[in-house]
Amino acid sequence: MPALTRWYIKTALAWLVLALIVGVLLGARGIAPLPPVVDRLAPAWLHLVVFGWVAQLIFGVVHWMFPHARQAATGLPERLGWATYGLLNAGLVVRVIAEPFTAALVAAGWGWLLVASALAQLAAGWLFVATTWRRVVAR
């Protein structure tokens, strides 16, 4: 299993654990006194499950199992794969921290972190599409 795939899968597992912890917090709102920022964690929880866990697991397995493109000897696809991994996870980290605070505290500063997170995740998504597209070929 390639190193990038191992990073993808282990990171996906870590995000899943975190998502489930966030899920516990969201579920405990009615029975425990939790800070208001917890109320704003629902979108982050959803994206931890769908992008942190499911999509990231898919990205890792695709990097491992899909047929390699003929021009793969340059090493560029590998570097783009690492860039995808970095952008996806940096975007998620920033989102998980900034989104609830942006929603709970209408204070300047946090919002620009969300814009940065959006751009990072957008770039990661399209990089994955671009690098995987050439590996999806008929034979």
Next chain:
Amino acid sequence: MPRLSVWIVRTALAHLGVGVTLGAAILAAKGLPGWRVEPPAGGAAWPWWLLGAHVEVVLVGWLVQFALGVAYWILPRRRIGGRPARGREAWAAAAFGLINVGVLAVVAGGLAADPHAVAMGRVLEALAVAAFAVHAWPRVRPAGSNRAAPAGGRGDAAAAA
């Protein structure tokens, strides 16, 4: 990878690109100073107007469709007419068409606030998955249990010689 899987997986990738673009627009709009909007109680203001499309394209157009495309490629093939074949390929092709028309209908219906189009789209999506299940059902079997089917591939006949 069979040609039909290429079509399905590439279409799923296109949905992923569209889905992350819509999601990025929604997330960025949450954070842009002076442009931050909360979900309205009775309507769909920017960028929440895009939320339904984002969810549908990512969950069904990308994730479900990607799984179907990879399953069509990777599930064990059967022996049909003495040769390994996927069988019932028309059902998988129908699933490909139905799921994409369904997602388009749900997205367009959501953006246009047309509940009939959304309902029709969801029916098409359900039919797509049912059609794929008809295709894939005979391919889900224990390892080493090659089944033979008559040339034409409609049945699950007795074990191959």
